[in-house]
Amino acid sequence: MARTVPTSTRIGFTALAWIIALLLFSPILWVLLTAFKTEAEAIAASPTFLPQNFTLENFAAVQDRSDYFKHAFNSIIVSVGSTLLGLAIGIPAAWAMAFAPTKRTKDVLMWMLSTKMMPAVGVLIPIYLIFRDLRLLDTVHGLTLIMTLINLPIIIWMLYTYFKEIPVDILEAARMDGAELWNEIVHVLVPMAVPGIASTLLLNVILAWNEAFWTITLTSGRAGTLTAFISSFSSPQGLFLAKLSAASLLAIAPILLMGWFSQKQLVRGLTFGAVK
């Protein structure tokens, strides 16, 4: 039953919540609006709210100036590639730990989690040197490899918490019916595991897409992802505010949409299942 409060209190709380929410959202709103303004309007002494001369030229300029699509393509390859690779390694591991736990399973899980605690700067220098010697610096596959490794613990943990919720009785019933292991996986486990795998996939694409330590330190022009691309705007060149906004909007829009869809799973994934 919903709590009953006086309407006036409710109006007050609603107004306050909307004001705070919109203040928090204002930087994103600023990007959305500035992306469609002309450069002159973007830095006008008396700022406008809505674009006065609606233009798409910023988007064209961003593509011309620094090849947006190449960086977007790199981002997609690295985030999706590392997630799929992570799932390929993580699904069997999580499956084994969830359905055939031993007394060491908990320790293994905790150890995997502990690898996530290692600060990136602690291994930056050797990774940088190894990458330099193996000619992996500024390559998409090198970056994909690192991204897989840093997100693998989260992938395994998330999958594990989802797999744990699949009732074991169903598997045993299937086994009683004489189902082969392979059949058990394909016909019983997979359909029940798909939602969890999908959530894991979504969250990890988001995390990899926004990762900004390894992408900036290990890539430059050729394999640069969108995070590295946006960082190149840190030294302003003439009028660039509207172009920065256009590039930013393109970089955050797809992930914002994915994030909105996956916000419930986000809580579970980012707290390693500790808060659901």
Next chain:
Amino acid sequence: MATAQTRTLSRVMMAPAVIVLLIWMIVPLVMTLWFSFQNYSLINPMMTGFAGWGNYLYVIGDPSFTQSLVNTLILVCGVLVITIVGGTLLALLLDQPIWGQGILRIIVISPFFVMPPVAALIWKNGFMHPGYGMLGHLWKAFGLQPVDWFNQYPLFSVIVIVAWQWLPFATLILLTALQSLSEEQREAAEMDGANAINRFYYIIMPHMARSITIVILIQTIFLLGIFAEIRVTTGGGPGYASTNIAFLVFRTGILSNDIGAGSAGGVVAVIIANVVAIFLMRAVGKNLDA
């Protein structure tokens, strides 16, 4: 036997994950440790050999280290205070019966999905720039002199940006925890005549305590490694005013090519993170038993 077969199978299934994580965890870390005791500079190839504690003394003895350590603490604590206090209040507000709760939730969580360089550059150019930033316009509207945030208050500016990114995270987690508090429990307290403040202290806070702990620990892990926000705004400056340990390692090892000293800094960063990690592992581990 089926069980033996299952056991072998599960070992095989876990092997790839365990092996890659084992390599990932051990090889670079051992190399960092090794380099930290070597004289190794990419600029000066003549500088070789065992350095003993030289790199550590050099890094820790340098005033930039002390400042970076203090900056790291201020950055982590500043963001934690803002996000935990703000997140708790915002979660309590969003938990009230208000109109548009679902949409509000989505709006509030949005900054968390903005990639760090974008967040930093929006704030730097769109809001904090003294000439054409929105805050500058706001200051002018009140007849005040616009503030040159990144030159005058570099660390504070970085804290604002990072807090903006992590406030949604804290809010979302705490709101989720709050909503799992059973309605009956609250109503019972209300019936017993507990007022809002008592309900907050005796019912809500104890329930939230564990979630708040988890938010603090997880955020600390990420906040210790803040990098992109500094890289694209202040570049660690002016001087070392906004350099944290993570950025100092990058500056020393990659920008100045001093592999030995950079590695020593990296080892220090690992030690600091491990202290936090031990507490986090305990908190998460406890939950695993439940």
